[in-house]
Every structure is written in C-alpha cells, then in structure tokens.
Amino acid sequence: MTPQERISFLNAGESQKHSQDRTRIFLLTMSSALPRALMKDGNLQAFLKAAESSPSFAASRATSEKILGLAGASLSELQKSPTAQQLDQAGYVNAAATILASKVDIGEWIAYRKSHPAEDVDPADLLMTFILDHGPSLRHGGMRGLEKALKVPPDDRPLDNLLASRQLQRLAPLGSWLQYVRGREALSAPYSELLGEIDAEKLDARSVDDLAVALVTKLDRDWGRSVREQILAKYPVPMRLLTLSGNEFPAKLFFDTVFARKALAPLLADPSASTPAKPELISRDFAWSSWVEVAQSLQAGKKRSDQPYVTVELLQAAGRNSEAAETLSAVVPRTSEESERIGAYATKMLVELLRRCDDEMNPNDAFPVPLYRFGEP
Structure with missing residues (x-):
C-alpha cells in the first residue's frame, strides 16, 4: 500500500459495510504491520482514531499497547522518540515506554519511567521495569552493557530465569521446541550459551538455519548424537503462526x-x-x-x-x-x-x-515483541 492507500483503508471503515471486515479488524487490533507503516508515514493519529473505534482494540488495552510498542520499536532510532511522545500524549504510556526501552541509549527510557512509573513495580527497580517493558528482547545486545545503569544484581537466580524467558523469544521457533523437550526429558538445554552468542553477534538470530545448526552442534556435544536423534524423532517442532497454538513440523x-x-x-x-x-x-x-x-x-x-x-x-x-x-x-x-x-x-x-521481517504480522504471543532486531525490513 502507498501512504494514501493506507489512509483510504482506514477511512473505509467508517462505513457500516467495512467496519466489521475481518481483515480490517485483524490489521487494527492484532498486527503491528499497519500501525508501524502509519507511524513511518507520520499518520499515527489517523491509526489511533480508527483503531479506537474498534471494540476489540479498546477491550484488550494491554495487548493493544504491546502491539503499538512493537510497531514503534522497529522504527529507526530517529523516529522512536517523537513516536513515543505521540503515544504518551494519547495516553499509551506502556507503548511509549516499550519504544524508548528499545533505543540504543536508554537514558530517555530511564527518565520517562521515573516520571511515568510502571504499575505494581517499585519505581526504584529499573531492572524489573525494563524487563516488563520488553527491553531485553528488543535490543541487539540484550542486557549487555546495561548492568550498571539498571543495577543488575550479580547473582539472582529467579531474576535470571525471568530474564531468560523474555530472551528465549529470540530462539523461536526452536526455543519453544527445546522447552517442550526439557519438560518431558531429563536433559540440559544450552539457552544461555545460544543467547550469549546472539548478544555477542556471533550467531544471527534472524536465520532459522544458522540457529538450528548452532543448536544441534551443542546438543550433540551435551547429549550425544544418538540421544539427539531419538529426541528429534519423538518431538515435532511447533510453528507459531498468528495464534498461540503451534502448527507442528517433524x-x-x-x-x-x-x-x-x-x-x-x-x-x-x-x-x-x-x-x-x-x-x-x-x-x-x-x-x-x-x-x-x-x-x-x-x-x-x-x-x-x-x-x-x-x-x-x-x-x-x-x-x-x-x-x-x-x-x-x-x-x-x-x-x-x-x-x-x-x-x-x-x-x-x-x-x-x-x-x-521483524515478526510484524505475528505479534499475538504472550509477549508480542520482535524475535530479533535488524535494519529496515
């Protein structure tokens, strides 16, 4: 679509004929693709006006904020701050925070959360707030280099587990497969090692093929090839697509x-x-x-x-x-x-x-944030 076609698409919904169109409802309430495109066009307000007229958008405010945050987090660094400011003015505080958490320099995010504290979190606990704003999953380097600014404790096992669950999205679809296997077999999983390689930019998380080779190499080292092959024959890989349920592939x-x-x-x-x-x-x-x-x-x-x-x-x-x-x-x-x-x-x-493509058409997950970060899709 051209920018004008996107505006025409939004305006078409004002008629009774198109207001309940399933594609329209999906693009307004479940996908980050359309809001991201309109953010880039400079037409965010037009999107919000159309989206807020949808009962589904208003009924699931938390999900809507996550989708808006995802859309803005995949913009260029120059576009993020003004977009976050627009969302803040429209009352979407968490979406604005998510966008600022994705920036290379998180100083603006820290200042924003001090004046707009997250609900049910100690305002002084910047690390937990950063995790709740999906910061670790939105950044190339995860938490690398942020230890001092966020006061990361040197040894906090529960926090490590929570942080890992957020970062595991970067291993999809193989992270969920490995998690499923671990729930049924007494086997180790090289989560931390894989995430460390992604953070150090030794492993490209955008490539399912590269991720799969790295995973199998480590599983053969840790489990042995015969065990790994038995596991592969036993547990299919769930392919997450638009819903939380998975389409399985051998x-x-x-x-x-x-x-x-x-x-x-x-x-x-x-x-x-x-x-x-x-x-x-x-x-x-x-x-x-x-x-x-x-x-x-x-x-x-x-x-x-x-x-x-x-x-x-x-x-x-x-x-x-x-x-x-x-x-x-x-x-x-x-x-x-x-x-x-x-x-x-x-x-x-x-x-x-x-x-x-930044998973832009697939945000309907427990935490709908990009599985990886790269340039303009």
Whole structure:
C-alpha cells in the first residue's frame, strides 16, 4: 500500500459495510504491520482514531499497547522518540515506554519511567521495569552493557530465569521446541550459551538455519548424537503462526532440511560451484542424492516439478522467496494428507519469512515483541 492507500483503508471503515471486515479488524487490533507503516508515514493519529473505534482494540488495552510498542520499536532510532511522545500524549504510556526501552541509549527510557512509573513495580527497580517493558528482547545486545545503569544484581537466580524467558523469544521457533523437550526429558538445554552468542553477534538470530545448526552442534556435544536423534524423532517442532497454538513440523525432517539447505543453497548462486559432500549432521536415511539432483537442476536453470518440496526449500534458502511461494502454490493436492503436507510447508515458509521481517504480522504471543532486531525490513 502507498501512504494514501493506507489512509483510504482506514477511512473505509467508517462505513457500516467495512467496519466489521475481518481483515480490517485483524490489521487494527492484532498486527503491528499497519500501525508501524502509519507511524513511518507520520499518520499515527489517523491509526489511533480508527483503531479506537474498534471494540476489540479498546477491550484488550494491554495487548493493544504491546502491539503499538512493537510497531514503534522497529522504527529507526530517529523516529522512536517523537513516536513515543505521540503515544504518551494519547495516553499509551506502556507503548511509549516499550519504544524508548528499545533505543540504543536508554537514558530517555530511564527518565520517562521515573516520571511515568510502571504499575505494581517499585519505581526504584529499573531492572524489573525494563524487563516488563520488553527491553531485553528488543535490543541487539540484550542486557549487555546495561548492568550498571539498571543495577543488575550479580547473582539472582529467579531474576535470571525471568530474564531468560523474555530472551528465549529470540530462539523461536526452536526455543519453544527445546522447552517442550526439557519438560518431558531429563536433559540440559544450552539457552544461555545460544543467547550469549546472539548478544555477542556471533550467531544471527534472524536465520532459522544458522540457529538450528548452532543448536544441534551443542546438543550433540551435551547429549550425544544418538540421544539427539531419538529426541528429534519423538518431538515435532511447533510453528507459531498468528495464534498461540503451534502448527507442528517433524523435527527430524526440519533439522535435516536445514543441513541440506545450507550445504546446497550456494549452488543456486554460482553456476560453477561444486557439489558438496553430504553434511555430517544429516541423518543416515535422509534422501541426500535427491536433494543434490534438484540443486544441480536449479543450478542449471531448470526446475524439477517432480520434487516440489525440495525445490521450495532450496529456493527459499537461496533467497528466491517469490519463486518458492509460486512453486508451492502450484502443487495440486490429491489427498487430505497432501493438503496437510502443503499446509505444513507453507506454514514453515511463512514462519521463516516472519523471522526476517521483524515478526510484524505475528505479534499475538504472550509477549508480542520482535524475535530479533535488524535494519529496515
């Protein structure tokens, strides 16, 4: 949409015909994409006027504030302060605080919370307030460098656990899978190590593939490969999409696909690249030769209609998302099982795209904040 089209979309809701449109209600009350776009346009007030006319927006004030905070937190540093000021003037104190907590320099956030203390929190407890404002999940470095300003205690186990739960969002969708496994198996989980690598910018949390490789490498070290493979065969990966419930994808296939994608995607970018050997981490029964054949065909500029799912995975891994979506859309289901399979791959594709787009269309979670931070999406 252009800025004018966004305004027209908002104004259309004033008619009875469009006021109950489900897409409109979703974009006004459950997604951060539209408010973020209107913030960038300089039309935040127009969004608030339209949103506040929706009973759903007014009825769930806490969620609405989180969504507005998420929208503003993904703006440029220059846009954050004036946007937070507008929201403050409109009475959205927590949304304004969330945006200021996401800034590189949190001095403005500290000053704001001193004059606008959070409910049910000791005003002197800046650390707890910062956590409640989603600061750790909104910043590239998490809490790194803020220990002195926020008076972080050197050893506070309950606080460590609360802080970790906020930061675990940056490991999605694999963090929730690991949490589920730990709840049923007596196994350790390298949460702190992964988050530390993300904070130190050694691991790119925007990439599901990079995250998966790092996780499996650590699980093989800690659990042993045989145990890890047993766990993968037992517990599917939940793909969170628009709701709190998860769309499950077989874990063994999920991780094997990651290893194959990372190994073969370079072939699609370089016609002269040599085919790599089968990655060590891939399961012994994985159809590696079929993947190699598809990758070589794509390398030569030819698509294999007989292997649509492999084609989809490799195209997406190579950054050719439109082609991947077109390929999957062209698959005609002949059975209910095939329909479910298409849905599983479509959900997996969308979750990975959401990760690379600040999760802007997927804020409906317990704490709807970005799973990672990067430049303009």
